[in-house]
Amino acid sequence: MFILATHVLGHMLDDPKHEIEGLHLPKGGCVRDQTFVDDTALYLKGSPSNLSKVQAVFELFCLASEAKVNWGKSAAIWASKEKKEWEWGQEVGLKWILEGQGV
């Protein structure tokens, strides 16, 4: 059952119409999600607009599947040479793990 639901979720994230940018791989191609049963890890381009698009997809997915994202128990890891100069997700209680703070 989880497999079916996350299967749909994966296709929604990969759907070009949602314009979600994932991680570009060295040999071309793009990865956006990886799941183990219902544990979902998303690989996303770090920009507020990209993250908001993801959130919109999740709202749709949750509406259809009756799932709920527990933002308070979710975490975001920032990986970049640059410092993160914007805020996102604090209103839903998302926890950020920034580089150097231990992963």
Next chain:
Amino acid sequence: MEAMNADMTQPLSLAEITEAITLFPKGKAPGHDGIPIKFFQEYVNEVAPMLLLAFTAMLAQELTLEYINKGMITLIPKLGDRSKLTNWHPITLLGSIYKILAKILARRIQEFLHLVIRPNQTSFVEGRSILDNNFLAQEALVWATKNGQDLVLLLLDLKKHLTRWNGDSSSQPCPNWVCAPLRFNGSPPFIGLHPHQLK
């Protein structure tokens, strides 16, 4: 597609049943009929032909599944105060015959799973491992930083929505596949239950 379907729906064979029986780990708890898998393994040559007849009839819907689709819910203590119900974990013990049939069907499907489950999903498919997720995460963090991509690795916690039923009369109730009576301290369900067994 057609070929896959033909492969998965072909008649059961004796070899298939024998093979499934030998694959089970030993020493697991039996279900409501009290017959452990070990019995089937010891007498595989005797019981496999009987199972073949029974399973074939069941799959053809000529024989009811009533006997084998029973479970028995048993409580296992977790850590902590055992007078609290939340410190007990329920498991459903299923009968050996049911497990053998389920394994046979699962093995048939398993062969084609990799074609229908996206590579992004690393569970339940032979040859995929949860460790793949760890490796990808580590490599992704290194690669993104080196390559100058700003990466956000978002780890989501989804509430277990598929394991609860919201009780809304418009939604379908759980299908009645398995009937599972509760059992206390190893006694048969609701029979011979003495007060001392309800510690």
